[in-house]
Amino acid sequence: MDSKMVNLTINGKAVSVPANSTILDAARALNIKIPTLCHCDKIGGCGISNNPASCRICVVEVENRRNLAPSCATPVMEGMKVHTNSRRALNARRTILELLLSDHPQTCMTCAKNQNCELQELAAEFGIEEIKYLGERNRFKPDASSEAIRRDLSKCIMCRRCETVCNKIQTVGALTGYGRGFSAKVGTANLIPLAESNCTFCGQCVNVCPVGAITGISYVKKVWDAINDPAKTVVVQTAPAVRVAIGQEFGFEPGAPVTGKLAAGLRALGFDKVFDTNFSADLTIMEEGHEIVERIKANKKLPILTSCCPGWINFIEHNFPDLLHIPSSCKSPQQMFGAIAKSYYAEKIGVAPKDLVVVSIMPCQAKKYEAARPEFAKDGVRDVDYVVTTRELCKMFKEAGVNLANLEDDVFDNPLGESSGAADIFGVTGGVLEAACRSVYFMLNGKNLEGDAINFRAVRGLDGIKEASVEITPGKSIRVAVCSGLGNARKVLEMVREDPNRFQAIEIMACPGGCINGGGQPFLHGDSALLEKRMKGLYTEDERKVLRFSHENKDIQKLYAEFLGEVGGEKAHHLLHTEYHSK
Amino acid sequence: MCCQQMSEAAKAKFAELDRFIDTLNIDRKNERRRGWLIRSLHRAQAIFGYLPREVQQHVAKRLFLSEAQVSGVVSFYNYFTTKPKGKYCIDICLGTACYVKGSQNILAEIERMLGVKADTEPTADGLFSISALRCVGACGLAPVMIVNGKVYGKLTVAKAIEIINEYKKQG
Numbered sequence: 001m002d003s004k005m006v007n008l009t010i011n012g013k014a015v016s017v018p019a020n021s022t023i024l025d026a027a028r029a030l031n032i033k034i035p036t037l038c039h040c041d042k043i044g045g046c047g048i049s050n051n052p053a054s055c056r057i058c059v060v061e062v063e064n065r066r067n068l069a070p071s072c073a074t075p076v077m078e079g080m081k082v083h084t085n086s087r088r089a090l091n092a093r094r095t096i097l098e099l100l101l102s103d104h105p106q107t108c109m110t111c112a113k114n115q116n117c118e119l120q121e122l123a124a125e126f127g128i129e130e131i132k133y134l135g136e137r138n139r140f141k142p143d144a145s146s147e148a149i150r151r152d153l154s155k156c157i158m159c160r161r162c163e164t165v166c167n168k169i170q171t172v173g174a175l176t177g178y179g180r181g182f183s184a185k186v187g188t189a190n191l192i193p194l195a196e197s198n199c200t201f202c203g204q205c206v207n208v209c210p211v212g213a214i215t216g217i218s219y220v221k222k223v224w225d226a227i228n229d230p231a232k233t234v235v236v237q238t239a240p241a242v243r244v245a246i247g248q249e250f251g252f253e254p255g256a257p258v259t260g261k262l263a264a265g266l267r268a269l270g271f272d273k274v275f276d277t278n279f280s281a282d283l284t285i286m287e288e289g290h291e292i293v294e295r296i297k298a299n300k301k302l303p304i305l306t307s308c309c310p311g312w313i314n315f316i317e318h319n320f321p322d323l324l325h326i327p328s329s330c331k332s333p334q335q336m337f338g339a340i341a342k343s344y345y346a347e348k349i350g351v352a353p354k355d356l357v358v359v360s361i362m363p364c365q366a367k368k369y370e371a372a373r374p375e376f377a378k379d380g381v382r383d384v385d386y387v388v389t390t391r392e393l394c395k396m397f398k399e400a401g402v403n404l405a406n407l408e409d410d411v412f413d414n415p416l417g418e419s420s421g422a423a424d425i426f427g428v429t430g431g432v433l434e435a436a437c438r439s440v441y442f443m444l445n446g447k448n449l450e451g452d453a454i455n456f457r458a459v460r461g462l463d464g465i466k467e468a469s470v471e472i473t474p475g476k477s478i479r480v481a482v483c484s485g486l487g488n489a490r491k492v493l494e495m496v497r498e499d500p501n502r503f504q505a506i507e508i509m510a511c512p513g514g515c516i517n518g519g520g521q522p523f524l525h526g527d528s529a530l531l532e533k534r535m536k537g538l539y540t541e542d543e544r545k546v547l548r549f550s551h552e553n554k555d556i557q558k559l560y561a562e563f564l565g566e567v568g569g570e571k572a573h574h575l576l577h578t579e580y581h582s583k
Numbered sequence: 584m585c586c587q588q589m590s591e592a593a594k595a596k597f598a599e600l601d602r603f604i605d606t607l608n609i610d611r612k613n614e615r616r617r618g619w620l621i622r623s624l625h626r627a628q629a630i631f632g633y634l635p636r637e638v639q640q641h642v643a644k645r646l647f648l649s650e651a652q653v654s655g656v657v658s659f660y661n662y663f664t665t666k667p668k669g670k671y672c673i674d675i676c677l678g679t680a681c682y683v684k685g686s687q688n689i690l691a692e693i694e695r696m697l698g699v700k701a702d703t704e705p706t707a708d709g710l711f712s713i714s715a716l717r718c719v720g721a722c723g724l725a726p727v728m729i730v731n732g733k734v735y736g737k738l739t740v741a742k743a744i745e746i747i748n749e750y751k752k753q754g
Contacts, residue, residue, distance in 0.1 A: 173649020173650070177655050188654075190636055190650075198649070
């Protein structure tokens, strides 16, 4: 075991840290703040750090060392004497910051990252009041070619966090350092537009960008237009992971579910009906559970892979064309909701699908891409019209003066608002499979699991890859895997290529930890403990519900009885299933 | 890549590149497989003359790397080019010694005469392309020009033009 400790002093205070620490780690152990910009611990909520030491904002003075040391990348040494706030270090940091700002547009007020920008925060902390250096500036045309992610490289500070998250964590490989010297930039292969690249739109790069160089494409204005258009009936659905993340922006305990407040807030914004993606998550379980049962009985097309996550679907379409027959053919809950809203619900209320606007509140950037896929539209009318992320919804609330903290709890509307606890846990890694297992057990045995057996603890937790055996019928188990983060998905899919019989069912989510860490969620700002809290919030929400099984959702049963017919039947297939294409 | 549209010549080039990459025994699970990238790109450029997107994609696929990674490396090194070069590559040294001895004038004159700028497209007839180099290490011969590897030293503008015209005649 490498437990060797190293002693050093920082600003005259003695500290003892493990030998593989950096000066920055040691300073943090002493609660001494050193500013950082390119450095990012546990990037994307994973164990991987971004450490290019490229921005130099964290330089410190080390006695008997000629030059200043970047504290994020300098290992500690026995007897080292470090000064983090000497005149020389502070002057250097100021110069570095001013040079960074000299090649950065001063458009903070109109930037999507206003008040959420690490560069802006540093400028405030350093009391920068003028840009001293007037040098050459990089100017780039923003890339808004995709439906989901916008890149504006004129704001990029070359911290390369996006590149790390894209290549090392997600193994998507859409981004690279391109060129050299002053004109170096982070770009796609041969600088092709993002929409034409192998980007999956998972949005993890959006989450880690310290500035406004990578942001989501916003449809907020179009949503306001729809709400204010008397000819339109506007309904909204909200994903499970939103309710445990949005609270932190309104002073609630991070991770605490604020479902009732969220429903009230959405109503206050003027949506005609406030529905829940949880409803269609239960619907997904009916269809996907049925599919799992059929495939296991026939011992065909196994392992079955979950298909709720559009980032992950993009990933398999780009990287594993040979495996496209094994994901479940079920649409995601967002798209199932859209399809049911524009058929069943539109009929029920007597509104033409083109006059019914479906807005979804999602923790995700890839959902914007998914909603725009041509197969999810009928006669030019999209099933889901606009996607708004959790962060964008916060802005809508703030713009409209709606403070969730001041609202009374409200409930979702019928008939697309009722849900089971099994639907809540869709927002966290392991949840979809657990929800499916609860119903698969019922479908196979004609009775429910009882007591604590409904909690499939083996598939819970934030580990990137979980393998387990789950009992789906007394005495019969299947091997399952649950993974989150596309790098882990790649590993699991390679296992499947090598041994197709190793697993019978696999759940995959693109973002590390699942939707609670989605590309549209309130920023973690390096605090990965927030993910743990959001996860707990979802399991609390599940346990609080009387209804724990998707197949017991009365409104789902009614939907089948009144409209869809058989589970897995022809009409259900037509409306709720899809197919995948190699890219 | 669509094989039906590919000419026999291009197919042969890809086959030659493949034969080279085969000798590397790339293991998709080996994290250090990136180490073969530059060598493979060198070979690819030697075969194709340049590294268009299709060639980069091919190298990426064979080395189990992303196209972006390959493109990033190609964009970093001056040696690699994504544009075709002319039959004759004229390299003009702009290192300190050559520069002092007037190589900038030689470059300007050749650019004017051929109607193309250095480090851009080749001439319309595909015969010439011009590159500006930093020191080639032959300062004693300054100013220096290299055509397809052949070094011409102690040049004047007039001599340089004469040499280019000679190549033009050969076609």
